Amino acid sequence: MDTKALDYIALTLVIIGAINWGLIGFFQFDLVAMLFGGMASWISRVIYAAVGIAGLYALTMFGKISNSRMNS
Template identity: 50%
Template sequence: MYKLKLIDKISLVLAIIGAINWGLIGLFNLNLVGVLFGEPANLIGRLVYILIGVSGANLLMLLIKTKQSFKQ
């Protein structure tokens, strides 16, 4: 069984934050990252978006790794 590393746990938290943000945008037209870090997206806001995107890519790799470990 694959044991989650710290980076995987951080990626999960960031992906959840991103998913909640997209849900708020869809339901209430409220961009929580924009509210917290300024609109339009300044440097910090853009970094948050980049980190969320990278965490999504990391979770995709995690999915591939765990799928391979289950086959063995």
């Protein structure tokens, strides 16, 4: 898979996670749990895990940003 495509997928998942956490923080409403059958359902757990992995992958984007600034 192309690294750029993986970056966009990770960014999309991180944004979904950020929106979900915002909803939880402001309104005590877990959109992922509501859409996919609660926090204990397997699909919700897969989504939470994918968002978590995407967040960890997004940490590598800091290195890409600093490398692109050095090359400019």
